[in-house]
Amino acid sequence: MSGRALAPESQGVQVFFAEEFPSTIEAMDRTLDRAVRALVADGWLAQEQAGPARLCLEESLVNAVRHGNRNDPERQVRLELASSGDRCLIRVHDEGGGFHPEQVRMPDAEHMGGRGVCLMRHYMEYIKYNEACKCLEMAFRRGHCAAGG
Numbered sequence: 001m002s003g004r005a006l007a008p009e010s011q012g013v014q015v016f017f018a019e020e021f022p023s024t025i026e027a028m029d030r031t032l033d034r035a036v037r038a039l040v041a042d043g044w045l046a047q048e049q050a051g052p053a054r055l056c057l058e059e060s061l062v063n064a065v066r067h068g069n070r071n072d073p074e075r076q077v078r079l080e081l082a083s084s085g086d087r088c089l090i091r092v093h094d095e096g097g098g099f100h101p102e103q104v105r106m107p108d109a110e111h112m113g114g115r116g117v118c119l120m121r122h123y124m125e126y127i128k129y130n131e132a133c134k135c136l137e138m139a140f141r142r143g144h145c146a147a148g149g
């Protein structure tokens with residue numbers, strides 16, 4: 001996975017954070033902390049607004065570790081944060097086959113999992129599987145990582 005970067009269609013997009021880590025929750029937590037600090041440091045969010053962004057990042061990274069890479073520490077996850085005008089793009093790459101988040105429905109109360117994608121939909125402007133980059137992509141506008149992006 002090393003060397004994978006934003007797709008050529010992403011001209012005008014500036015990556016301000018990129019990190020690759022083995023598929024473990026411990027490694028994910030360290031990357032998550034650094035990513036949230038980068039969002040605040042680059043002015044995308046005020047510290048007090050970071051909760052929803054952190055939740056969306058955590059859900060997407062957990063899905064990449066558990067579902068995409070099947071908890072295999074030999075497989076890598078890559079997180080990229082990039083600016084495109086007043087929009088922050090978040091891309092999560094794993095070594096799995098990909099999925100289409102628009103097909104994920106809210107589970108009923110009896111099921112424990114499956115709410116992460118629904119939470120991301122709630123807080124982000126959009127969430128999709130980017131076929132060109134082979135990654136999960138979501139975005140929010142500067143200062144607006146809240147219900148409806």
